Amino acid sequence: MTTLTSTQRILRKLPRDNAFYFFTSIGNYTGVSAASLEEFVKKILEVNVKSLEFHLYRGDFQKWIEETLEDKNLANEIKKLQQSKLIGNDLRDSLYLMVSKRYEKLKGYSYA
Amino acid sequence: MKIKSQTITLDDLDRNILRLLQSNAKKTYSEIGRKLSVAHSTVYERIKKMEEQGIIKKYTVAIDLEKTGKKPITAFMTVFTDPKESEVVARKLSEMREVVEVATSLSEELLIIAKVMAESQESLHTFIAQKVVPLQGVLRIRTSIATKKFKEGEFPIEI
Numbered sequence: 302m303t304t305l306t307s308t309q310r311i312l313r314k315l316p317r318d319n320a321f322y323f324f325t326s327i328g329n330y331t332g333v334s335a336a337s338l339e340e341f342v343k344k345i346l347e348v349n350v351k352s353l354e355f356h357l358y359r360g361d362f363q364k365w366i367e368e369t370l371e372d373k374n375l376a377n378e379i380k381k382l383q384q385s386k387l388i389g390n391d392l393r394d395s396l397y398l399m400v401s402k403r404y405e406k407l408k409g410y411s412y413a
Numbered sequence: 414m415k416i417k418s419q420t421i422t423l424d425d426l427d428r429n430i431l432r433l434l435q436s437n438a439k440k441t442y443s444e445i446g447r448k449l450s451v452a453h454s455t456v457y458e459r460i461k462k463m464e465e466q467g468i469i470k471k472y473t474v475a476i477d478l479e480k481t482g483k484k485p486i487t488a489f490m491t492v493f494t495d496p497k498e499s500e501v502v503a504r505k506l507s508e509m510r511e512v513v514e515v516a517t518s519l520s521e522e523l524l525i526i527a528k529v530m531a532e533s534q535e536s537l538h539t540f541i542a543q544k545v546v547p548l549q550g551v552l553r554i555r556t557s558i559a560t561k562k563f564k565e566g567e568f569p570i571e572i
Binding site (some may be wrong): 320321324327328329330331332333334388 | 421438487488490493535537538541542543546549551553555556558
């Protein structure tokens with residue numbers, strides 16, 4: 302169950318060192334980063350789709366969402382998406398839908 | 414050896430001594446003296462002066478890491494930076510264990526070129542993601558991993 306405190310924690314703004322940095326391959330940083338779940342949702346639409354493929358199939362999104370944002374539910378959802386083997390804009394659309402839905406739900410909790 | 418303002422002019426003997434030391438820094442004063450037909454005391458004095466002047470910065474050793482059982486990978490990293498921060502970024506990179514060479518370059522935009530070594534591709538990625546990217550002023554990074562090394566060494570002194 303997601304409590305108000307844990308919701309606020311998931312939605313918090315992170316320090317620079319803990320942000321998610323988007324790469325397209327080993328060592329190639331795109332210049333795009335996200336320091337909160339809100340920013341992460343926006344950046345899914347902006348970043349090169351190769352970056353989404355690179356991070357999803359390495360398990361980087363799941364790891365960051367579970368260990369840094371501390372949202373185990375969303376991390377588990379993303380793990381399932383990994384098994385779908387989606388690529389390109391299909392992957393972008395599915396990931397965006399999943400993460401934005403979760404974000405809106407958490408935002409609703411925090412205003413309740 | 415003559416000093417003109419900040420520039421030090423070397424004569425043929427100095428350059429020959431440096432050339433021999435570049436090929437093997439363990440050569441003795443006597444060996445160098447014999448090769449160049451001068452007394453070993455002359456070689457000693459010239460080397461001492463060049464050390465004092467900072468022309469000879471250090472004596473080091475080239476290690477074949479593969480023979481020690483390690484197979485590190487080498488990568489060339491281009492870091493695009495905010496011009497205001499590039500000097501600080503370059504200095505911070507210089508202090509990192511994985512970075513073996515750092516230089517700045519002014520092409521279309523200000524960038525830093527660094528030679529990086531790591532134990533594996535994964536540790537290279539972790540290093541760049543966790544230590545380099547979060548530095549203030551880093552805009553983006555392009556990295557090329559070297560697959561085969563054909564030459565490595567110092568720029569040889571001209572005689």
